[in-house]
Amino acid sequence: MNFKEMLKLADGIVFEKTGQHLDDLQAAVLRGTLQRETYKHIAKDFDCSESSVRQVGSQLWQILSEELGEDVNKTNVRSAMERLQVSLFSNVVQDYVGVGSINICGEGRHPPDIPNSHPPSQETANPQPTKTLHQDLSEMPELGNFFDRTSSLQTLTTWILQQNCHLITLTGISGIGKTSLAVQLVQQIKHEFEYAVWYTLDEFPTIDKFQSNLIQLFSQSEKQDSSPTNQKRLPLIKYLQKHRCLIVLDDIHNLFCSGELAGKYKPQYEEYRSLFKQIEKLSHQSCFLLIGWEPPKEVPQLTSENTPIRTLQLTGLDTAAAGEILRDKGLAEIDNCEALIHRYQGNPLWLKSVATLIQELGIGANDLLIDDTILLPEDLKDVLQQQYDRTSELEKQVMSLLATENQPVNVAKLLQNGQISSSDLLNALQSLSRRCLIEKEASFYTLPPVLKQYIKTRRSQLTNIDSE
Incomplete structure (x- = not known):
């Protein structure tokens, strides 16, 4: 469900409730939320106060909560809207599908927005059973412009699908493209797993809340699949052994202390250390991908192929890929863009920031290359x-x-x-x-x-x- 579809659906809900369409600020709050931006960042982009954005967001979530019949907030709005879309689609299809049968209505009566509906052939009427796929990717950002990371993407894919690594950390300085790479990876390999989950650790900080949320996902889906009368919840590691799971934890650095050496857990998050040790040491068929500015202290930078643990430290884009960023920002006139790319180390965020400043001020980009000037825009x-x-x-x-x-x-x-x-x-x-x-x-x-x-x-x- 892309942003335009979600915006249209939200606009319809708000209009039904208030008689008015979404205004510009409400749309900006929805867009920013789906892109994992903070209220402060949305306010800066919209040139208004953070309190105004927070109030508009609160009112919008309240309207959606009342209409959807569930508690909608900043962390679950995407999943709530997608559930509504599935529900609406299912209701439409049910009007055209015979109860207890997969036969679509005869010729001349095609369900709306479902092209080429025909009675199924004998071959398709009895498809082979496939592995059930359960996903909770509501917190995963949408994939925007993805610049060439072929080598890194292949490395991660090999580690996960071929070498069956249990625990992988993807690290790098802010803005280098860790999350974008991980989103591209998940989109490509998620169907290899029974469960694909993406959590951001500023939303699920405590180990109890995190494990409880995961176990609830497992137990609910098992109940739907097998319809047992009594489904006993198991320890998390048992589910990871029973099912093949891909679990992505973004912003892993939120578990660690500021003002200390890298990777030292905050006191209330020490139990994550035991969880990661379990993931590494015990036998199972799942993979945890940890993304952040720094890895846990017990995860080494250099790892052996004989262990189920890996670390990939992401570096800047190559000249060709980074050059696309400068061209997108209208800086195609640079005679030798390699110097500027090298100066900002091919970091996508850094290059976008300085390119925006150059573009807005009308500075001659080539002039910057003369005396090794390094611009530091305020956002950078x-x-x-x-x-x-x-x-x-x-x-x-x-x-x-x-x-x-x-x-x-x-x-x-x-x-x-x-x-x-x-x-x-x-x-x-x-x-x-x-x-x-x-x-x-x-x-x-x-x-x-x-x-x-x-x-x-x-x-x-x-x-x-x-x-x-």
Whole structure:
């Protein structure tokens, strides 16, 4: 069900209830919600206050709840609307289908919007039984522009379908395209599984709520499939052993502490560690795909093919794919776009941000390539700040040291500063690497140019504040 279909259905519901069609802000709230945007982000795009957006959203969910007969909110609006669509479609079909039979009405009486309806042939009247597919992908974003990730897509597909990996982490700095890649992956392989589920961990934070939600999905679908009189709920791992499941957990970093080294669980989420250990160690036929800015601490960056656990750290797009972003933004006139792409490391979000700024201000893109200028639009600084604020004070110290270096440096050079012990330095470098905030080549480390510019700008702003 695409956005236009959902907008049309929602508009009909609102008109039926209020006598008025959706206004622009209501439509913006619905669109933003389906794209997993926060009310703050929707308000910024619509140039109004967050409280106004929140109030409009609340009123819209209330109208939909009353008309659909269930509690509709920001987290389940897509699934609720899709259930309504299925219900409406089923009612139409039932008007044309004989009770207890799959025979469609005779010639000349085709159900509306169902073309070429004919009595089934003997071959199609008794189809071979197929594996039941159960999905809960209501939280999965729609697939927008997907830039070429053929190699990464093939790697993940091989790990999941051929090597039967139990636990895979997909990491990368914000904006690099982790979620887009995962959506494309799920769309391609979901039919290989009995269950395909996508959850965002800011919506299901506690282990009890998460497991309960999954077990409820399993138990309800089993009851529908087999109609037992008494269906006893099993531990989660039993369902994963009984069925082949693909379970995607997005924003995995929400389980971990800010201000600590990467992958340290918040106290209330420690039980996820035991769950992931079970998923890794026990025998089953399912796969968990974890997506986020950093992996759990117990998941190594380098893994062996002899283990059922893998890590894929996503890097930037190649020049050809990244060039599509610049062309979409009207920057086709750049003589040598490779320099700009390299400067922003092929990061789709970073490139879109700077391309939008260049386009809106009418800056000559080629002029930026002369003196290695690195622009930091406000929306890009906001994204970088989110990840910078998650780091520990030790990591901030190391990044500050790296920001002063013009060339990659080794551990010995960093230790010359004398401010950080060798043990602390190594732990900080490992954590920064797991967060994808530094680059490593052989035994030398460096900061990405964009992050280096951000830290320099931040340091300058703090110095100005202190001088005042």
